[in-house]
Amino acid sequence: MAIRLLGLLLLVFSSVTVAAAKIDHWQTPQGSRVYYIRTEGLPMADIQVSFDAGGARDGQQFGVAALTAALLDTGAGKWNADAIAQRFESVGALFDVGASTDMVTLSLRTLTEKTLLDKSLETMQTVLSKPRFNEADFKREKNRTLAALKQQQESPAAVGGIAFSKALYGSHPYGHQTAGEIKTVAALKAADLKKFYKTYYVAANAIVVIVGDLSKEQAEQTALLLVKDLPTGKKPEVMPDVVIPTKASQQHIEFPSTQTHVLVGLPVTYRKDPDYYNLYVGNHILGGSGLVSKLFDEVREKRGLAYSASSSFSPLLKPGPFTVSLQTRNDQTPEALDVLNKTLSDFVTQGPTEAELTAAKKNIIGGFAMRFDTNKKLANYVGMIGFYEMPLDYLDTFQQKVEETTIASISDAFKRRVNLNALQTVTVGKTVEKSAK
Amino acid sequence: MNKRLLCAVLLCLPVASQATSKVSEHILKNGLKVLVKEDHRSPVVVSQVWYKVGSSYEPNGITGISYMLEHMMFKGTDKHPAGDFSKIIAENGGDENAFTGQDYTAYFQTMAADKLAVSFELEADRMRHLHLLPEELKKELEVVTEERRMRTDDNPQAKLGEYFMATAYTSSPYKHPVIGWPSDIANYQVEDLQAWYSRWYAPNNATLVVVGDVQTQAVFDLAEKQFADLKTSDIKPLKPQSEIEQLGVRRLIVKAPAKLPVMVMGYKVPSLKTSAQESEAYALEVLAGVLDGGNSARLPTNLVRGKQLAVSAGASYDLTSRLDSLFELEATPVEGKSVTDLETALKAEVTKLQQTLISTDELQRIKAQVLASDVYEKDSNFYQAMQLGTLETVGLPWQKADEYVANINKVTAEQVRDVAKKYLIEDHLTVGYLDPQAIKGRTGTPEYTRIVSKHAPVPATTTPKGAK
Numbered sequence: 001m002a003i004r005l006l007g008l009l010l011l012v013f014s015s016v017t018v019a020a021a022k023i024d025h026w027q028t029p030q031g032s033r034v035y036y037i038r039t040e041g042l043p044m045a046d047i048q049v050s051f052d053a054g055g056a057r058d059g060q061q062f063g064v065a066a067l068t069a070a071l072l073d074t075g076a077g078k079w080n081a082d083a084i085a086q087r088f089e090s091v092g093a094l095f096d097v098g099a100s101t102d103m104v105t106l107s108l109r110t111l112t113e114k115t116l117l118d119k120s121l122e123t124m125q126t127v128l129s130k131p132r133f134n135e136a137d138f139k140r141e142k143n144r145t146l147a148a149l150k151q152q153q154e155s156p157a158a159v160g161g162i163a164f165s166k167a168l169y170g171s172h173p174y175g176h177q178t179a180g181e182i183k184t185v186a187a188l189k190a191a192d193l194k195k196f197y198k199t200y201y202v203a204a205n206a207i208v209v210i211v212g213d214l215s216k217e218q219a220e221q222t223a224l225l226l227v228k229d230l231p232t233g234k235k236p237e238v239m240p241d242v243v244i245p246t247k248a249s250q251q252h253i254e255f256p257s258t259q260t261h262v263l264v265g266l267p268v269t270y271r272k273d274p275d276y277y278n279l280y281v282g283n284h285i286l287g288g289s290g291l292v293s294k295l296f297d298e299v300r301e302k303r304g305l306a307y308s309a310s311s312s313f314s315p316l317l318k319p320g321p322f323t324v325s326l327q328t329r330n331d332q333t334p335e336a337l338d339v340l341n342k343t344l345s346d347f348v349t350q351g352p353t354e355a356e357l358t359a360a361k362k363n364i365i366g367g368f369a370m371r372f373d374t375n376k377k378l379a380n381y382v383g384m385i386g387f388y389e390m391p392l393d394y395l396d397t398f399q400q401k402v403e404e405t406t407i408a409s410i411s412d413a414f415k416r417r418v419n420l421n422a423l424q425t426v427t428v429g430k431t432v433e434k435s436a437k
Numbered sequence: 438m439n440k441r442l443l444c445a446v447l448l449c450l451p452v453a454s455q456a457t458s459k460v461s462e463h464i465l466k467n468g469l470k471v472l473v474k475e476d477h478r479s480p481v482v483v484s485q486v487w488y489k490v491g492s493s494y495e496p497n498g499i500t501g502i503s504y505m506l507e508h509m510m511f512k513g514t515d516k517h518p519a520g521d522f523s524k525i526i527a528e529n530g531g532d533e534n535a536f537t538g539q540d541y542t543a544y545f546q547t548m549a550a551d552k553l554a555v556s557f558e559l560e561a562d563r564m565r566h567l568h569l570l571p572e573e574l575k576k577e578l579e580v581v582t583e584e585r586r587m588r589t590d591d592n593p594q595a596k597l598g599e600y601f602m603a604t605a606y607t608s609s610p611y612k613h614p615v616i617g618w619p620s621d622i623a624n625y626q627v628e629d630l631q632a633w634y635s636r637w638y639a640p641n642n643a644t645l646v647v648v649g650d651v652q653t654q655a656v657f658d659l660a661e662k663q664f665a666d667l668k669t670s671d672i673k674p675l676k677p678q679s680e681i682e683q684l685g686v687r688r689l690i691v692k693a694p695a696k697l698p699v700m701v702m703g704y705k706v707p708s709l710k711t712s713a714q715e716s717e718a719y720a721l722e723v724l725a726g727v728l729d730g731g732n733s734a735r736l737p738t739n740l741v742r743g744k745q746l747a748v749s750a751g752a753s754y755d756l757t758s759r760l761d762s763l764f765e766l767e768a769t770p771v772e773g774k775s776v777t778d779l780e781t782a783l784k785a786e787v788t789k790l791q792q793t794l795i796s797t798d799e800l801q802r803i804k805a806q807v808l809a810s811d812v813y814e815k816d817s818n819f820y821q822a823m824q825l826g827t828l829e830t831v832g833l834p835w836q837k838a839d840e841y842v843a844n845i846n847k848v849t850a851e852q853v854r855d856v857a858k859k860y861l862i863e864d865h866l867t868v869g870y871l872d873p874q875a876i877k878g879r880t881g882t883p884e885y886t887r888i889v890s891k892h893a894p895v896p897a898t899t900t901p902k903g904a905k
Contacts, residue, residue: 039478053635081732082742085731085732086740086802088731088732088733089730089805089806090805091807092805092809094809111812124904140741140742144771147771150724151695151697154694154697156696255876256876257586258586258591259590286541290525301520303576304575304578304579304583305583306580308587327587329581329582329586331502359528360528363528364531366552367531367547369480370530370548372480373481373818374479374816376817377815422871
């Protein structure tokens, strides 16, 4: 009953110092890092293999990482896409491959009964180490990606998101979306995918996460099996640093929608950032806590200007985006943008109040157990800890780190890190002449 | 590896594990039904209050009022002013929200297990003591209108979906969108909401579902303490509003700014609640799995990969709707193919199901998936509570959740063919196409203009940003 035990120990942590959340960690002979937690109660496991092979590794070929990931289960070893899908689904397994900015993750959810587990693992191992990248599958998946990219242009939210990344990161690898662009995807060839795969899908660049009802011995065998046919390879080059904008910019994209989508922000925090907890707790108060945040209160509760108004930090390997966003009826855009900017600048200049900070800590610490109350959520935490090489006691110390933040430390972090004179603003919507109402 | 053998293994698994337990039921004197399921894997609990009211209960003129009332439920009671509810839940480490569908309105909190009393106290308070204020309604009308713009008005596929439902149904209230028609939203009065609240929000029209690290008897005791004093309401039986028989195929086209065409088809079908024989509903559920139960199902295999007609294709069936609903098929064509090509191909798939029995492998695959899902779903308290609440609220006993796997297992290939023949018929079909119109203002490269905001911290610039 590992999850329960973990939770109980952590709940008493705020008053007593206790070691908890034991993540077992080792390396395979070829250098893949393995992270394992045993959970009991359900005969299932969540198993992930991740590589530093996300959109940030695209180079100039925007979309090559995502398309490589999409091709893996369309043909591998002696099986075509139909056979691969049948093999997983005949044992009730769920398999998915997803690419994001920093990483690509193959995830398997499977029952742990031996014959079922063996079949799903063998299939995953083959998909992982013997993808075919044949021409017919490549063409089809490329066309599907191109259609999806085209369809994105229907959505003011998607159009805004793309422009916002570009505004924040320019030519840095974080400046384009992982799915790529129509022009760059159209230019891709199957050989580009094969080359990308060969470079990044190697043992030295892999991490394996196993969370479920499997013994240590089973976990060791599973990890060995999954990476056994990957070449050792080497870790990819260090990601270039982000050049954080020093001047503000505003950009409007005309779009025939009834609402204008507003995005304001800049690159701020990364996974191992010493300011992370101060920024996290501060943002919880500013716009991260859903129905009770300052932004939600100012924009929606007091003025009814939007359905959603929020802010978030997305920590990555390098500084990820700080995003403040809302959507409002086109003619209200200037007013809503004013409220957003004023709420943000007031918070950065004045910091939180004592009451706000106390309430935020109560929410974060009181709700701590809910962060990993399912096998899936726990596996995702372990995956994050593994990929970013966070301390293995990350979860054990989380509450203490939150508890240690103060009004002064949060104000200080926001003042240093959220430069109000360098905010990037993107609006997407229809311009309305001022004279109307 | 022999597939049949594997599935035999699968069916013998000790699925009901030690960590999860059976559901217990207790009904308070005022009619509130309480369902508790213990799950001790994590020290958390989810608590959900389900009301038997949703958009399918609404007459013309006030469509969407159930959803509007859901918003207003956060706007204060006699005891707690607006915003208090959310603040108290947050300070107790909880997560909370609410959702409204055609057949239900539900409110939930996820908390550390020892905080359940906080949730009960607040939910009991707002079950009968909501304080509806005109000034709060005025603001919230704007919020819901913004939500409608975001979800529907600026989303071509959602627009197609809305017009599609309005065309497919004639006399059934499923023709209305859950969020409501714009002119109805604009004209709610406080009195309308008050009347709706008084009529439906009462212990004898609600189900309280609790799943998590709790002791069943303690939850029943707590429910007695917090909810027992609430007065009942005189709940008048709902008019049936049955759908009139459809006498021929219906077609619609929605023109909207978009980049890709999309098509959707829907056949009138019964649900578990409305079917004369429940086995038909389970057979329709399996039928949906044959077409769209994963990447090895027929639509991805034949339409996306085999014939390469669609970039995506799907099928869906809602087993637990309160009224007759639709078996839906939807697809987006690849470049060079049209929505008509897809309609032909989807109909060919339907004909195949009517003429040829599905294979043993297909049937076994679906049964294996259903059994595995039953294990995976137990990983989530929230999902388990959702199942129980949905069933009770549409008028089905919660025991159906426990019987689901066994009932799917009983479905035969013949039954799947028979429901395809009986229900997937042309005269009961509605077909909708999204006809993409040019997105003006964004032809070619985007236009950049400036907006000047007086609170912008520094004069705006349009200089390139990022890497220097």
